[in-house]
Amino acid sequence: MTGSFRRFGQYDVILLRDGLFEAPAEVLVHADGDAARQRAIETWGRPTLQVDVNCFALRDGDGITLVDAGTGTSWGPKYGHARSALLEAGMTPNQIRRILLTHIHGDHALGLFDGDAPYFPNAEVFVPERDFAFFTDPAARQTIPEARRSGFAIAEQLQRIYGSRIRRIGEGPVFAGIEARSLPGHTPGHSGYLVRGEKESLLIWGDALHLGDLQPGDPKIGLVFDLDAEMAARTRRAILEEAASEGWTVAGGHITGFGRVERVSEAYRIVPA
Ligand SMILES: [Zn+2]
Numbered sequence: 001m002t003g004s005f006r007r008f009g010q011y012d013v014i015l016l017r018d019g020l021f022e023a024p025a026e027v028l029v030h031a032d033g034d035a036a037r038q039r040a041i042e043t044w045g046r047p048t049l050q051v052d053v054n055c056f057a058l059r060d061g062d063g064i065t066l067v068d069a070g071t072g073t074s075w076g077p078k079y080g081h082a083r084s085a086l087l088e089a090g091m092t093p094n095q096i097r098r099i100l101l102t103h104i105h106g107d108h109a110l111g112l113f114d115g116d117a118p119y120f121p122n123a124e125v126f127v128p129e130r131d132f133a134f135f136t137d138p139a140a141r142q143t144i145p146e147a148r149r150s151g152f153a154i155a156e157q158l159q160r161i162y163g164s165r166i167r168r169i170g171e172g173p174v175f176a177g178i179e180a181r182s183l184p185g186h187t188p189g190h191s192g193y194l195v196r197g198e199k200e201s202l203l204i205w206g207d208a209l210h211l212g213d214l215q216p217g218d219p220k221i222g223l224v225f226d227l228d229a230e231m232a233a234r235t236r237r238a239i240l241e242e243a244a245s246e247g248w249t250v251a252g253g254h255i256t257g258f259g260r261v262e263r264v265s266e267a268y269r270i271v272p273a
Contacts, residue, residue, distance in 0.1 A: 005059070005089075006202075006249075006258065007197070007200075008195040008196075008197040008200055008201060008202040008249070009177045009195055009196050009197035009198070009201070010060045010061075010176065010177050010197075011058040011059060011060050011065075011177065011178075011195055012058070012059045012060070013056060013057070013058050013059075013195065013202060014056065014057050014059075014085075014089050015054055015056055015251060015257065015258070016054065016055050016056060016057055016070065016081075016082040016085040016086055016089075017052055017053070017054055017081060017082065017085060018052075018053040018054065018055060018070035018071055018079055018080060018081055018082040018085075018107070018111070019052075019053045019070075019071065019075070019078050019079035019080065019081055020050055020051070020052060020053070020078070021049075021050070021051050021052075021053050021107065021254070022048050022049065022050050023048065023049050023223075024047065024048055024049075025041050025044050025046060025047055025048060025049060026041070027049065027223050027224045027225070028040050028041055028044065028049075028221060028222070028223060028224075029221070029222045029223065029224055029226070029229050030218075030220055030221055030222070031220040031222065031229060031230055031233040032220055036220070040214070040218065040221045043214070043218075044211075044214055049210075049211065049223075051210050051211065051254040051255075052254055052255070052256055053070065053071065053079060053082075053107045053253065053254065054068075054082075054251070054252065054253055054254065054255075055067060055068035055069055055070045055082050055108070055111070055253075056068065056204055056251065057086060057089065057091060057096075058178075058195065059091070060176075060177075062097075062176070063095065063096075063097035063098070064091055064095050064096050064097060065096070065097065065098040065099070065100065065178075066096055066098070066099045066100070066120075066123075067099075067100045067102065067193050067204050068099075068100075068101060068102055068108040068109070068111075068206070068253060069082070069099055069101075069108065069109060069110070069111035069112045069119070069120075070082030070083065070107070070108075070110075070111035071106060071107050071110045071111055072110045072111035072112070072113055072114070072119060074106060074110040074111075074113075075106070075107070075110070079107075080111070082111060083111065083119075093119055093120050093121070094120075094121060094122055095122075096120045096122065096123045097122060097123055097124070098123060098124050098125075098126060098175070099112065099120060099123050099124070099125045099126065100126045100174065100178070100180075100193055101125065101126065101127050101128070101131075102128075102190060102191055102192065102193070102204070102205075102206030102207065102253060103128065103131050103151075103186060103187040103189065103190040103191065103206060103207065104127065104131050104132070104135045104151040104154050104155050104158070104187065104189075105150070105151055105154070105187065105207070105225075106150050106151075106154060107253065108206070108207075108253060109154050109158065110154065112125065112158065112161070112162065113157060113161055116160075116161065117161065118161050118162055118165075123165065124165045124166075124167055125158065125162050125165060125166050125167065126167045126168075126169050126174060127158070127166055127167070127168055127169065127189075128168075128169060128170075128180065128182075128189035128190070128191040129168040129169060129170050129189060130182075130184070130188045130189030131151075131187050131188060131189030131190065131191075132155065132166075132168050132189065133188075133189070134151075134187065134188040134189060135151040135152050135154070135155035135187075136152075136155050136156075136159070144227055148225070148227060151187065169191075170182075171191070174193070177195060177196050177197075178193055178194070178195055178196070179193070179194045179196065180192075180193060180194075181193070181194055181203070181205075181239075183205060183206065183208045183235050183239055184228070184231055184232075184235060185226055185227070185228050185229070185230075185231035185232025185233070185234070185235045185236070186206070186207040186208065186225070186226045186227065186232050186235075187227050188227065188228070190206055190207065190208070190235075191206065192204055192205040192206055192208060192239070192252075194248070200249055201246070201248050201249065202248065202249045202250070202251065202258075203239075203243055203248045203249070203250050203251075204250075204251050204252060205239055205243075205250055205251075205252045206252055206253050207225070207226075207252065207253045207254060208232075208235060208236055208239050208252065209236050209240075209252070209254075209255065210223050210225075210253075210254040210255070211223075211254075211255075212254075212255035212256060212259060212270045213270070215236060216240055216261065216267060216268035216269050216270050217264070217267050217268070217269060218267060219233055219236040219237040219240060219267065219268070220233045220237075222236075240261050240268040241263075241268075243260075243261040244261040244262060244263050244268060247260070248260075248261075249273045250270065250273075255270065257272060257273075258272070258273045259271060259272055259273050260272075260273045
């Protein structure tokens with residue numbers, strides 16, 4: 001699962017593949033309602049969805065930063081390969097200085113933990129402020145279905161294990177060459193990270209979209225895992241448009257590899273970069 005580093009601005013970036021997530025096609029939703037949802041499922045044409053689970057390592061002269069942390073050992077032996085990919089790329093958990101979370105979901109955050117200890121003992125964890133506020137609010141817990149509540153337990157674990165090393169961040173520059181972009185909908189504080197380069201910039205857009213060969217063609221297609229489906233659909237269209245017009249390279253929690261967004265009539269497609 002070793003990849004090769006790509007250069008964006010001051011960072012060498014490597015994609016760490018954690019595993020392959022499978023779900024029935026019934027997890028698809030559509031902002032225009034049930035008939036549109038049925039059409040989306042037919043267009044997909046397969047009984048299951050299969051998407052990569054990714055996180056990223058960014059290396060510069062100042063150390064190593066991760067964007068998301070994979071699942072660790074929490075999702076069993078089919079997952080957690082980001083840890084071995086990190087080692088194969090010549091980096092150890094002790095060397096990780098900073099971790100940027102796109103949002104507080106298990107496939108992005110559980111890799112932070114080694115039981116009740118931090119897997120990255122020397123790292124600060126940067127968390128979008130609005131996700132932190134939401135997933136630590138007992139009242140917010142009641143507003144979403146039981147099956148979607150895992151983020152609350154993870155936020156509790158995060159506070160217990162990383163404590164004073166948590167940094168809550170808003171939109172804008174986080175540190176040299178990296179900006180947080182608010183991409184709400186999948187979760188309230190869901191964020192992407194834009195790695196600015198003079199020649200080429202990289203947007204790591206987290207879970208703004210999951211299916212790189214379906215959702216760009218119809219950004220109103222979502223997954224039940226989007227907590228606010230309508231907001232997620234608006235965010236998805238807006239960030240696809242911005243990525244296309246800016247010419248950014250894109251990558252994320254679940255699309256395959258690195259891509260570029262192109263406009264196709266009223267919608268978009270992702271081509272490999
Ligand atoms: Zn995810």
